[in-house]
Amino acid sequence: xxxxxxxxxxAGVTSDQVRKDLSHLxxxxxxxxxxxxxRLRDALVASLGLGRLLTVAxxxxxxLGMAIGGFPDYRAGGFAVKALYDVNPNRTGGSLSGLxxxxxxxxxxxxxxxxxxxxxxxxxxxxxxxxxxxMVKAGTRAILNFAPVTLGCQGEVPVRNVRVVEEMQILAxxxxxxxx
Amino acid sequence: xxxxxxxxxxAGVTSDQVRKDLSHLxxxxxxxxxxxxxRLRDALVASLGLGRLLTVAxxxxxxLGMAIGGFPDYRAGGFAVKALYDVNPNRTGGSLSGLxxxxxxxxxxxxxxxxxxxxxxxxxxxxxxxxxxxMVKAGTRAILNFAPVTLGCQGEVPVRNVRVVEEMQILAxxxxxxxx
DNA sequence: TAGATTGTTAATCGATTAACAATC
DNA sequence: TAGATTGTTAATCGATTAACAATC
Numbered sequence: 454x455x456x457x458x459x460x461x462x463x464a465g466v467t468s469d470q471v472r473k474d475l476s477h478l479x480x481x482x483x484x485x486x487x488x489x490x491x492r493l494r495d496a497l498v499a500s501l502g503l504g505r506l507l508t509v510a511x512x513x514x515x516x517l518g519m520a521i522g523g524f525p526d527y528r529a530g531g532f533a534v535k536a537l538y539d540v541n542p543n544r545t546g547g548s549l550s551g552l553x554x555x556x557x558x559x560x561x562x563x564x565x566x567x568x569x570x571x572x573x574x575x576x577x578x579x580x581x582x583x584x585x586x587x588m589v590k591a592g593t594r595a596i597l598n599f600a601p602v603t604l605g606c607q608g609e610v611p612v613r614n615v616r617v618v619e620e621m622q623i624l625a626x627x628x629x630x631x632x633x
Numbered sequence: 634x635x636x637x638x639x640x641x642x643x644a645g646v647t648s649d650q651v652r653k654d655l656s657h658l659x660x661x662x663x664x665x666x667x668x669x670x671x672r673l674r675d676a677l678v679a680s681l682g683l684g685r686l687l688t689v690a691x692x693x694x695x696x697l698g699m700a701i702g703g704f705p706d707y708r709a710g711g712f713a714v715k716a717l718y719d720v721n722p723n724r725t726g727g728s729l730s731g732l733x734x735x736x737x738x739x740x741x742x743x744x745x746x747x748x749x750x751x752x753x754x755x756x757x758x759x760x761x762x763x764x765x766x767x768m769v770k771a772g773t774r775a776i777l778n779f780a781p782v783t784l785g786c787q788g789e790v791p792v793r794n795v796r797v798v799e800e801m802q803i804l805a806x807x808x809x810x811x812x813x
Numbered sequence: 814t815a816g817a818t819t820g821t822t823a824a825t826c827g828a829t830t831a832a833c834a835a836t837c
Numbered sequence: 838t839a840g841a842t843t844g845t846t847a848a849t850c851g852a853t854t855a856a857c858a859a860t861c
Contacts, residue, residue, distance in 0.1 A: 456841085456842065456843090457842075457843075458842080467829085467830070467831095468842090469829080469830055469831070469832095470828095470829070470830080472842090472843065472844065472845090473828095473829080473830090473844085473845090475843095475844090476843090476844055476845075480843085480844070481843095482842075482843050482844080483836090483837060483842080483843075484835070484836045484837045484841080484842050484843040484844080485836065485837035485840080485841050485842050485843075486837065486841075486842070486843090487841090487842065487843080488843090515700070515704075516696070516699070516700035516703075516704055517697070517700035517701060517704070519696070519700075520695075520696035520697035520699075520700040520701075521697060521700075524695075524696055524697070532781075601712075636817085636818065636819090637818075637819075638818080647853085647854070647855095648818090649853080649854055649855070649856095650853070650854080652818090652819065652820065652821090653820085653821090653852095653853080653854090655819095655820090656819090656820055656821075660819085660820070661819095662818075662819050662820080663818080663819075663860090663861060664817080664818050664820080664859070664860045664861045665816080665817050665818050665819075665860065665861035666817075666818070666819090666861065667817090667818065667819080668819090
């Protein structure tokens with residue numbers, strides 16, 4: 454058993470917040486005693502859709518793309534990297550540590566049955582927007598953009614129903630004004 | 634000149650929001666005509682501290698670290714990658730496309746004069762928390778964590794004054810519950 | 814003057830926090 | 838019963854949106 458107080462202390466939020474959030478799952482706790490951990494975990498897994506690995510496609514088989522897609526450390530923890538895509542036929546067709554490297558033209562067909570949960574963009578900046586549009590059209594559920602360019606809200610396909618994480622760009626906003 | 638209406642249309646927000654936000658800079662606009670672009674830009678640059686490049690240090694000179702730190706595309710756009718750090722003496726001492734590869738023990742001393750704006754963690758997961766603590770102690774202003782591990786709010790040094798971007802982990806939260 | 818657009822005040826909305834009756 | 842802790846309702850807070858007088 455665990456109390457909302459304990460969960461809050463561990464997570465760095467208030468017990469009120471924990472109870473409020475958990476109440477969305479229904480009445481999971483027992484008054485006077487707290488929450489049964491196994492039952493709570495099962496309910497969270499079911500609610501958040503963590504019962505399966507999130508599928509990942511990496512587009513851009515350059516150094517960054519291969520580093521993210523190809524190495525074991527970055528293939529752990531709830532994510533299943535399914536394929537690496539590139540536009541250059543010289544790079545495609547083979548595989549990298551068991552990860553197939555496919556031509557970017559095959560992305561849509563590969564997505565037809567089951568869209569990717571996460572599309573990672575590791576192309577040069579001038580190709581990023583085009584790739585993002587392609588992913589949106591193919592039903593990719595989230596886009597993580599590592600190309601040093603802001604995709605923003607313009608483009609052929611409006612980015613809706615898809616969260617675009619503008620990596621470095623967004624980070625800059627977190628910084629306080631320069632003291633220099 | 635540009636109006637709040639036009640800025641809002643481009644940025645995808647309402648004109649009210651634009652005016653509200655810009656009012657923090659003081660009275661920059663002219664009623665009836667809008668905002669003078671050069672004056673507005675200057676005020677934004679001054680306020681957001683964009684007058685200089687944000688300095689970046691990458692810790693972990695593995696494939697990912699070298700891809701992010703060493704290649705031109707990822708060194709553009711307002712960021713100046715200053716150094717790559719690693720714990721393995723066999724990897725340190727040299728340079729990668731002009732970027733010095735230094736031993737991680739030198740990080741604190743290198744930060745003493747001018748702390749890094751952004752510290753990028755590209756180590757294996759079991760070293761990430763230790764590196765984050767080191768960065769916080771050294772005054773690093775923001776941390777971008779690429780190690781597939783959640784740094785969270787625990788650790789030797791509480792993470793204060795520093796935004797930790799939990800890469801893949803945070804992204805998962807953006808996804809809606811699985812439909813599978 | 815008349816049309817346009819700002820800057821600010823008021824209203825709305827949602828999320829967080831506080832409080833507490835319910836109840837284990 | 839008495840202490841503990843939930844689940845929910847009310848209060849607070851901040852941010853977004855609406856409205857409009859000021860004024861270019």
